[in-house]
Amino acid sequence: xxxxDVSKKAGVSIATVSRVLNGNQNVSDKTKDKVxxxxxxxxxxxxxxxxxxxxxxxxxxxxxxxDSSDAFLANAVYYIEQALRKNGYExxxxxxxxxxxxxxxxxxxxxxxxxxxxxxxxxxxxxxxKADNDYIISAANEVPVxxxxxxxxxxxxxxxxxxxxxxxxxxxxxxxSHGKKDFMFLYRSDSNSSRTKIRGFRDGIEAAGLTxxxxxxxxxxxxxxxxxxxxxxxxxxxxxxxxxxxxxDSLAVAAVKFAGSLGLRIPQDLEIVGYNNSLLGIxxxxxxxxxxxxxxxxxxxxxxxxxxxxQGADVPNKTTISNDFIVRGxxx
Amino acid sequence: xxxxDVSKKAGVSIATVSRVLNGNQNVSDKTKDKVxxxxxxxxxxxxxxxxxxxxxxxxxxxxxxxDSSDAFLANAVYYIEQALRKNGYExxxxxxxxxxxxxxxxxxxxxxxxxxxxxxxxxxxxxxxKADNDYIISAANEVPVxxxxxxxxxxxxxxxxxxxxxxxxxxxxxxxSHGKKDFMFLYRSDSNSSRTKIRGFRDGIEAAGLTxxxxxxxxxxxxxxxxxxxxxxxxxxxxxxxxxxxxxDSLAVAAVKFAGSLGLRIPQDLEIVGYNNSLLGIxxxxxxxxxxxxxxxxxxxxxxxxxxxxQGADVPNKTTISNDFIVRGxxx
DNA sequence: TTGTATGCGTTATCAT
DNA sequence: ATGATAACGCATACAA
Numbered sequence: 001x002x003x004x005d006v007s008k009k010a011g012v013s014i015a016t017v018s019r020v021l022n023g024n025q026n027v028s029d030k031t032k033d034k035v036x037x038x039x040x041x042x043x044x045x046x047x048x049x050x051x052x053x054x055x056x057x058x059x060x061x062x063x064x065x066x067d068s069s070d071a072f073l074a075n076a077v078y079y080i081e082q083a084l085r086k087n088g089y090e091x092x093x094x095x096x097x098x099x100x101x102x103x104x105x106x107x108x109x110x111x112x113x114x115x116x117x118x119x120x121x122x123x124x125x126x127x128x129x130k131a132d133n134d135y136i137i138s139a140a141n142e143v144p145v146x147x148x149x150x151x152x153x154x155x156x157x158x159x160x161x162x163x164x165x166x167x168x169x170x171x172x173x174x175x176x177s178h179g180k181k182d183f184m185f186l187y188r189s190d191s192n193s194s195r196t197k198i199r200g201f202r203d204g205i206e207a208a209g210l211t212x213x214x215x216x217x218x219x220x221x222x223x224x225x226x227x228x229x230x231x232x233x234x235x236x237x238x239x240x241x242x243x244x245x246x247x248x249d250s251l252a253v254a255a256v257k258f259a260g261s262l263g264l265r266i267p268q269d270l271e272i273v274g275y276n277n278s279l280l281g282i283x284x285x286x287x288x289x290x291x292x293x294x295x296x297x298x299x300x301x302x303x304x305x306x307x308x309x310x311q312g313a314d315v316p317n318k319t320t321i322s323n324d325f326i327v328r329g330x331x332x
Numbered sequence: 333x334x335x336x337d338v339s340k341k342a343g344v345s346i347a348t349v350s351r352v353l354n355g356n357q358n359v360s361d362k363t364k365d366k367v368x369x370x371x372x373x374x375x376x377x378x379x380x381x382x383x384x385x386x387x388x389x390x391x392x393x394x395x396x397x398x399d400s401s402d403a404f405l406a407n408a409v410y411y412i413e414q415a416l417r418k419n420g421y422e423x424x425x426x427x428x429x430x431x432x433x434x435x436x437x438x439x440x441x442x443x444x445x446x447x448x449x450x451x452x453x454x455x456x457x458x459x460x461x462k463a464d465n466d467y468i469i470s471a472a473n474e475v476p477v478x479x480x481x482x483x484x485x486x487x488x489x490x491x492x493x494x495x496x497x498x499x500x501x502x503x504x505x506x507x508x509s510h511g512k513k514d515f516m517f518l519y520r521s522d523s524n525s526s527r528t529k530i531r532g533f534r535d536g537i538e539a540a541g542l543t544x545x546x547x548x549x550x551x552x553x554x555x556x557x558x559x560x561x562x563x564x565x566x567x568x569x570x571x572x573x574x575x576x577x578x579x580x581d582s583l584a585v586a587a588v589k590f591a592g593s594l595g596l597r598i599p600q601d602l603e604i605v606g607y608n609n610s611l612l613g614i615x616x617x618x619x620x621x622x623x624x625x626x627x628x629x630x631x632x633x634x635x636x637x638x639x640x641x642x643q644g645a646d647v648p649n650k651t652t653i654s655n656d657f658i659v660r661g662x663x664x
Numbered sequence: 665t666t667g668t669a670t671g672c673g674t675t676a677t678c679a680t
Numbered sequence: 681a682t683g684a685t686a687a688c689g690c691a692t693a694c695a696a
Contacts, residue, residue, distance in 0.1 A: 002689055014668095015692080017690095019666090027665070028666090031666085045443075046444075046690075049382075049388070049390070050689030052672095052690095053689080054672055054691045055672095055691075056672080058445075069406055074400055077400060078427055081426070090424055091425065094413070112380065113380055224614050283556070283616050284617075346673090350675060354675080358681060360681060363681080378673080378674070379673050384674090385673080385675090385689065386674045386687085388688080
């Protein structure tokens with residue numbers, strides 16, 4: 001079942017069938033109708049490989065995501081995927097994990113599949129060591145590279161980020177204005193986003209005229225109750241703490257549990273701020289106040305930008321979106 | 333940069349290059365090394381479209397998922413995707429939403445992309461009305477169809493499910509043995525999985541010699557605090573309740589909040605059981621007891637089965653995996 | 665408006 | 681073991 005069968009049955013040449021297929025105007029309505037009806041009758045579907053061979057594209061975008069079981073990333077992938085399809089593009093999804101070598105391999109794999117562009121979802125694709133980002137730059141020589149929550153200043157790389165620095169910076173000021181003095185910042189992975197947040201935190205502390213205790217910026221394990229225990233032992237060693245900011249909601253959950261164990265009142269004795277406005281935030285008691293980084297906007301903006309790039313438009317290579325402070329029970 | 337360039341530079345025919353590319357044995361080690369080194373030197377990558385055109389496959393599997401921002405489905409997609417790539421397959425992901433018409437369209441779209449098989453993730457792909465499943469069956473005439481948490485008895489359809497019926501049935505018995513008498517079952521979507529769980533629930537209640545109040549099997553909104561409110565008003569209307577089973581963890585979270593509002597002691601006054609063993613379960617206080625349906629096993633089993641199908645092996649068309657009761661704070 | 669002929673980069677079937 | 685060549689199914693430049 002191919003274009004020849006259709007042309008034969010419709011009594012026209014394959015060129016005409018192809019024209020109908022591609023919406024070419026130079027076809028009389030009669031023949032067009034004839035061809036369309038034959039196509040329907042035969043249940044004809046053009047072969048994407050042959051088409052791809054000629055056009056050297058399958059209208060497919062590669063998505064790279066370190067871990068689609070992470071709620072934030074999963075949501076981003078969801079919105080991206082929807083938006084792409086709305087624009088007539090399909091997507092290859094690759095979950096790379098967090099190791100540089102795998103990221104490189106999967107990116108290469110996607111390029112070998114002749115994707116039209118690549119979207120890197122999440123700040124884990126930006127390595128602290130500059131040279132380690134060369135694989136992204138070299139990819140940009142072949143196709144447009146879109147980054148969500150990562151920034152690389154290079155031609156053909158387009159970045160959409162939320163302003164993590166400002167969000168944390170502002171939040172410190174906000175909480176400090178309530179009279180809180182002993183801040184902690186909990187983070188988990190050593191991603192670019194975490195580093196940015198930490199900078200915002202330190203600068204915010206300084207701007208508020210406060211000082212940080214040793215270990216006040218704390219790297220936490222990937223387990224909520226373990227994190228709670230660490231906080232407890234930190235506290236029992238005499239550390240003071242009346243405000244905890246975090247790089248993600250799950251850490252704030254741990255903080256809530258920590259407060260619960262000690263009978264600390266939230267938010268009077270301890271204010272806690274999550275990050276990402278995820279589902280976890282409405283499971284705790286009280287519910288989490290959290291910084292919303294607008295995954296949906298981030299994702300859709302990325303796709304829209306990509307579409308403009310593919311159309312050859314001149315597009316700025318950095319778009320920043322501000323975060324929102326969501327007030328619920330753990331901070332105000 | 334194509335196979336001709338390589339053949340020219342290596343001083344062999346394209347046939348030989350192709351043989352090297354495909355690991356054909358009939359190539360002398362000398363020429364093989366020669367060709368390989370030229371390929372490396374030129375940075376040659378075979379064109380997937382041309383290859384697909386010849387082989388009529390791109391080693392690509394289509395994944396259909398109603399909503400990848402659902403934690404359970406996102407996890408499944410993650411594991412599936414990993415397992416596929418480990419087997420040398422790529423995947424197209426399509427998030428269809430919950431409407432039948434969209435599911436049909438996306439399935440057709442995937443088939444038009446010439447995928448080698450289709451995986452339907454989640455029980456939302458099984459319609460209560462038999463005839464509405466014809467689109468799945470007709471797809472099975474073209475390629476193998478794998479279903480996770482759905483069952484359709486038809487050639488070329490292979491299903492992997494967790495035993496939701498038994499899990500809920502057993503859990504009712506377990507909780508009843510603690511002396512609890514007034515059960516509720518909360519569910520959200522009207523999926524096949526929900527219906528199965530409800531059957532297990534009703535049968536379990538009957539087997540335990542108990543009776544259900546009106547509205548004891550309750551359809552809940554997609555919002556935790558709204559669900560809590562509904563439970564509260566139900567309770568205030570005089571309904572009794574000392575055990576709540578749910579179709580997913582988020583509903584159990586609502587139940588915990590409900591108990592909290594009333595000052596009910598968990599699990600003495602009220603036992604609560606979640607479903608899916610998701611992250612949400614460790615955010616509440618006390619943490620959720622929940623039924624683990626083993627997403628990872630489910631996903632990997634599906635891919636393994638698919639690989640055997642693609643190799644032409646004779647494979648059973650239904651695999652069932654049992655659930656585990658995870659004991660934490662809300663039921664024992 | 666329509667048809668003819670060629671190219672796209674592989675794989676596979678023949679020969680040799 | 682290697683080479684020549686015919687598919688594979690479509691898009692498109694060029695002719696008519």
